[in-house]
Amino acid sequence: MFETLAAAPPDPILSLIGLFRDDPRPGKIDLGIGVYRDAAGHTPILRTVREAERRLYESETTKTYVGPAGDPAFCAAVAGLVFGEAHPGDRLRAVQTPGGAGALRVLAGLIARSRPGVTVWVPDPTWVNHISILADAGLPVRPHPYFDPATGGVRVDAMLDALRGAAPGDVVLLHGCCHNPTGASLTAADWDAVCDVITSRNLFPFVDLAYQGFGDGLEEDAYAVRLFARRLPEMVVAVSCSKNFGIYRERTGAAFVLATDAARAAVAHSQLVVVARITYSMPPDHGGAIVRIILADPSLTADWKAELAAMRGYVVGHREALAEAFRRRTNTDRFDFLTTHRGMFSLLGTTPEQAARLRAEHAVYIVADGRINLAGLRDDQIEPFVAAVAAVCG
Numbered sequence: 001m002f003e004t005l006a007a008a009p010p011d012p013i014l015s016l017i018g019l020f021r022d023d024p025r026p027g028k029i030d031l032g033i034g035v036y037r038d039a040a041g042h043t044p045i046l047r048t049v050r051e052a053e054r055r056l057y058e059s060e061t062t063k064t065y066v067g068p069a070g071d072p073a074f075c076a077a078v079a080g081l082v083f084g085e086a087h088p089g090d091r092l093r094a095v096q097t098p099g100g101a102g103a104l105r106v107l108a109g110l111i112a113r114s115r116p117g118v119t120v121w122v123p124d125p126t127w128v129n130h131i132s133i134l135a136d137a138g139l140p141v142r143p144h145p146y147f148d149p150a151t152g153g154v155r156v157d158a159m160l161d162a163l164r165g166a167a168p169g170d171v172v173l174l175h176g177c178c179h180n181p182t183g184a185s186l187t188a189a190d191w192d193a194v195c196d197v198i199t200s201r202n203l204f205p206f207v208d209l210a211y212q213g214f215g216d217g218l219e220e221d222a223y224a225v226r227l228f229a230r231r232l233p234e235m236v237v238a239v240s241c242s243k244n245f246g247i248y249r250e251r252t253g254a255a256f257v258l259a260t261d262a263a264r265a266a267v268a269h270s271q272l273v274v275v276a277r278i279t280y281s282m283p284p285d286h287g288g289a290i291v292r293i294i295l296a297d298p299s300l301t302a303d304w305k306a307e308l309a310a311m312r313g314y315v316v317g318h319r320e321a322l323a324e325a326f327r328r329r330t331n332t333d334r335f336d337f338l339t340t341h342r343g344m345f346s347l348l349g350t351t352p353e354q355a356a357r358l359r360a361e362h363a364v365y366i367v368a369d370g371r372i373n374l375a376g377l378r379d380d381q382i383e384p385f386v387a388a389v390a391a392v393c394g
């Protein structure tokens with residue numbers, strides 16, 4: 001059976017975990033995988049998550065199946081968080097999914113069922129798994145300009161031009177906030193312009209919202225999704241609760257479909273349930289139950305928002321500290337773009353060779369494309385990291 005298979009290439013991000021773990025050098029620095037870490041270098045369990053788990057342990061009465069659509073109360077709670085005042089009512093339907101990646105996969109499957117072979121435009125660059133997930137669903141992917149390495153910002157005009165050249169009905173995958181891997185974000189005015197092009201070209205938005213609350217705030221980071229929900233007839237949104245609730249391994253997310261009317265939404269939802277059923281049958285319950293419990297209790301919700309704000313503040317603080325350290329070390333403002341980026345990531349502008357040298361010569365682990373996870377950097381690692389980058393980049 002397996003003699004026709006070639007070994008899969010190692011995942012560029014996940015392979016760093018093993019390399020880092022096996023590196024005996026003291027002072028090694030891991031800015032690879034995209035998880036939040038606190039000042040002690042630890043990925044904590046939030047106190048509100050602990051409290052929700054305690055309540056769940058005491059109140060849970062069964063472990064029977066949840067069904068392919070997951071828990072409707074979880075879906076409704078996440079809809080409130082994501083769509084807020086812009087909730088489009090019964091034109092919006094959801095299923096609970098195994099993480100944001102599960103949401104992306106079932107939505108890609110839904111699109112492939114509805115419009116086989118439709119082109120999906122993705123930012124250049126994008127999260128590598130986007131391309132694999134879309135390709136696995138049989139959808140051709142085309143890049144549109146996004147990141148400008150010269151400025152560290154977004155090539156908004158080039159992006160809009162490319163989208164104006166898309167065929168009516170094409171799908172546009174957009175990072176709702178905190179772009180991965182670049183960190184470079186669209187402004188509200190940019191989003192308005194993107195929305196105009198989507199309308200005028202009759203494109204279909206596919207929004208990936210994996211970091212709500214890690215950029216500028218829960219409301220601010222939902223700007224694009226809410227704008228689209230108000231102004232556009234249709235879209236899909238993949239939501240992850242992994243980062244903002246810190247429940248990465250519980251595999252918690254949601255897939256939303258917005259349709260022109262409630263009847264079409266119900267039909268799309270029924271197909272989404274089928275895709276979920278044949279893909280993984282049903283989502284795991286534990287993470288969804290945690291989120292539902294937190295969002296159902298106003299005092300737990302308020303405390304969770306405070307915990308999220310602290311994580312956000314920690315990363316933003318690191319951006320300032322890192323840019324300042326680079327300023328002192330290089331006598332230039334070359335790395336000031338770090339302060340304009342949002343979310344856990346930034347593209348540093350290093351080449352794959354420089355990333356390999358950082359690892360080999362300085363025990364600094366960054367992704368080959370130059371992505372760094374700012375939440376992975378402890379305060380005492382800022383200076384050694386900056387020295388290593390300066391040594392390698394000259």
Ligand SMILES: Cc1ncc(COP(=O)(O)O)c(C=O)c1O
Pocket residue numbers: 034098099100101102127175180208210240241242243248252253
């Ligand atoms: C842009 C983006 N989308 C989606 C995901 C999926 O997150 P998860 O499946 O862990 O919830 C990630 C995770 O790294 C991501 O970076």
